[in-house]
Amino acid sequence: MRTEHKTIEELLLYLENPIGVEDDETIENHLAECDECVSDLSFLDSLRAGLQSYSRYSGELVKAGVSTHLTNIEIPGYINDACNDDEKGRIVSHLAGCSSCLEDVFTVKSLITQLERESSLIEKSYLISKFIIGHPTRIGSVEKEGKSLVREAARVGIAMFDIGRSLSFSFEGAEASKTDHGEEYRKMETADFTIEIVQPAGKESNVTIGVLAKGNLANAKITICAEEERTEIVSLENRRAIINKKDIQAEAIRYIKIEKV
Amino acid sequence: MNNDELIELQRVIRSGGPEAEGAASRFCDVVKDTMKRILSSISYKYSQEYLEWGVNEAFLAFRDNWDPEKGKYFKVYLWRYVKERVRIAIARDKGKESSIDIPLGGDGDEGSGTIGDLVEDKDISSEDKCHASELSAIMINVFNKMDSRIQLIMVEYFSNRSTYREIGLKLNIDHTTVMRNLTEEGIKPLRSEIEGYFKDQDLKYDSEVVLKSLGNFLIKRNIDNENRT
Numbered sequence: 085m086r087t088e089h090k091t092i093e094e095l096l097l098y099l100e101n102p103i104g105v106e107d108d109e110t111i112e113n114h115l116a117e118c119d120e121c122v123s124d125l126s127f128l129d130s131l132r133a134g135l136q137s138y139s140r141y142s143g144e145l146v147k148a149g150v151s152t153h154l155t156n157i158e159i160p161g162y163i164n165d166a167c168n169d170d171e172k173g174r175i176v177s178h179l180a181g182c183s184s185c186l187e188d189v190f191t192v193k194s195l196i197t198q199l200e201r202e203s204s205l206i207e208k209s210y211l212i213s214k215f216i217i218g219h220p221t222r223i224g225s226v227e228k229e230g231k232s233l234v235r236e237a238a239r240v241g242i243a244m245f246d247i248g249r250s251l252s253f254s255f256e257g258a259e260a261s262k263t264d265h266g267e268e269y270r271k272m273e274t275a276d277f278t279i280e281i282v283q284p285a286g287k288e289s290n291v292t293i294g295v296l297a298k299g300n301l302a303n304a305k306i307t308i309c310a311e312e313e314r315t316e317i318v319s320l321e322n323r324r325a326i327i328n329k330k331d332i333q334a335e336a337i338r339y340i341k342i343e344k345v
Numbered sequence: 346m347n348n349d350e351l352i353e354l355q356r357v358i359r360s361g362g363p364e365a366e367g368a369a370s371r372f373c374d375v376v377k378d379t380m381k382r383i384l385s386s387i388s389y390k391y392s393q394e395y396l397e398w399g400v401n402e403a404f405l406a407f408r409d410n411w412d413p414e415k416g417k418y419f420k421v422y423l424w425r426y427v428k429e430r431v432r433i434a435i436a437r438d439k440g441k442e443s444s445i446d447i448p449l450g451g452d453g454d455e456g457s458g459t460i461g462d463l464v465e466d467k468d469i470s471s472e473d474k475c476h477a478s479e480l481s482a483i484m485i486n487v488f489n490k491m492d493s494r495i496q497l498i499m500v501e502y503f504s505n506r507s508t509y510r511e512i513g514l515k516l517n518i519d520h521t522t523v524m525r526n527l528t529e530e531g532i533k534p535l536r537s538e539i540e541g542y543f544k545d546q547d548l549k550y551d552s553e554v555v556l557k558s559l560g561n562f563l564i565k566r567n568i569d570n571e572n573r574t
Contacts, residue, residue: 091528092528092532092533093524093528096528098420099418099420099421102346102347102350103346103347103351103375103376103379103419103420104346104374104375104376104377104378104379108379109378109382112378112379112382113382115382115386115424116382116383116385116386117386122424122425122428123550123552125421125424125425126421126424126425126552126556127536127552127555127556127559128532129417129418129421130417130555130556130559130560131503131532131535131559132503133415133417133559133560134559134560135499135500135503135504136503136504137560138504139500139504139505162493163493164493165492165493169486169489169490172489172493172496173485173489176488176493176496176500179496179497179500180500180504183505186497186500186501186505189497190497190501190515190516191515193493193494193497193516193517194515194516194517197516197517197518198517
């Protein structure tokens, strides 16, 4: 009696199994009586062989410098299916032959998926920060997501200094500079405050944080996160407060959250 | 024994010497069960009688004809080509007795075609080459229109031989989603367009034409794309 046709998944699994394994008995009993499934098996095998030839050929084009590496604009465009069929064709053929760009595309794609699933702004900033550290040359691929996160965080009172600094080349409102005197200076704005961080020259664990409220306020609740979060209430005089921290480096400050009290 | 091990085994057998005999014996042990099933599909009656001979046929095909450079699995080669060789040979051997369970094309006309005709990648007619070329163009379009995620899964699974789990980890999705995406949105649309092509042309599905069109369908596009750049 003829058994049911095998699914694509079952045929793919059979292809992957080493020859001569006992697990194959059932499927081979079916293949013995079903030319249609043998034809499907051949189709899958040829598709695989076709794609392997494609990769080998693409790899040669990459080596010869004919197929150019993907830019930081092309990667998100491709991932979001925002390019036309011809561009897509060029990109996927490059990816088939370039493991480095393929890895970058997978990493960016995975990051975007994680960002879509994550609701916490702080967790999102961790993800972007981790990506930036691991793939410094690909920052531009996540510029849109990074900038939009910094803006969204600023609206709810969080100044994301770590990713804001990395994106500062293009993000309006985040500044990082070394002054003439050698001190570190950073400034970011949230909806209600302007926050400045100054680290004097030669004092690597000594920062001054300046807070300027945009409206009249007496107190503010400030949370500074370097290795861990520390929260305190500060009094504002003429809308300003100066906070000195002796055990924090400017570079280590990930974000500062500031709320009206 | 996986395909890579088979490639190594073929190399050892082809180079001859004392190791070749052991390698040949290992190969025969490995294919014996599959050959039993192949034989019983051709003729249950003769499956035992022809087992040793069938294994030897598989061995000869493995040693002399199977070209791993073409990237095909030997398993598929066994089912598709070696099975045909065996089927024809048994039919010839039994001659007028004509008791082969599954007759050859026509009415057991063993005079048509030779074993040599059944080796892989035999030439197809000019007309079929045109069909293969049209099919390639159709498949390029289908592949082009796939979501980038599906293209990535296809390349990673088929070209780079990653597992569903490895791809899932890279894309941060479950491995069952990878498997579903690959079959439902990658393989099936290609298959369906191919079947549609034969239907539209009022032709019988011809797997040789399909296999020919799959061999280098994306390479053609690659060349077109680079020329356009």
